[in-house]
Amino acid sequence: MASNIRENQPECIFRCDFFELKELIDVKPEAGSSYIRSVCEPFDLEMELDLQKVNNWLTHFKLYPYAHVHASGHLCYDEIKAFIETVEPKAVIPVHTQNPEVFENLHDNVIIPEKGVKIAID
DSSP states (O other): OHHHHHHTGGGOOOOOOGGGGGGHHHHOOOTTOOOEEESOOOOSHHHHHHHHHHHHHHHHTTOOSOEEEOOSSSOOHHHHHHHHHHHOOSOBOOOSOSOGGGGGGTOSOBOOOOTTOOOOOO
16 A cells, blocks of 8 residues: 555545554655644643654654644634633633643633532522
């Protein structure tokens, strides 16, 4: 398969996620070929290290600049900020997040939930 892609690159779209980057060795993509990274932004150290590994592969094969498309189903920081500014809520209660304290930078009245403590919503 790699040889077929290598010989017909202008006609091919090659799907390659983080765990398949080693396939680039056999495909030998042409320098300057397009690469689209469709994942969420890194939000922890492991993901930042993975992003650096991806960048190393793409630099090695001269696949840059590449396009990044946010694709997690979650909002990024700037989108959350814009939403809060648009809606102007009385309070913000962050849920489904590993870093609720970040919301304190976005609103004056942030209520961080605590296990077993009820929150009254007016």
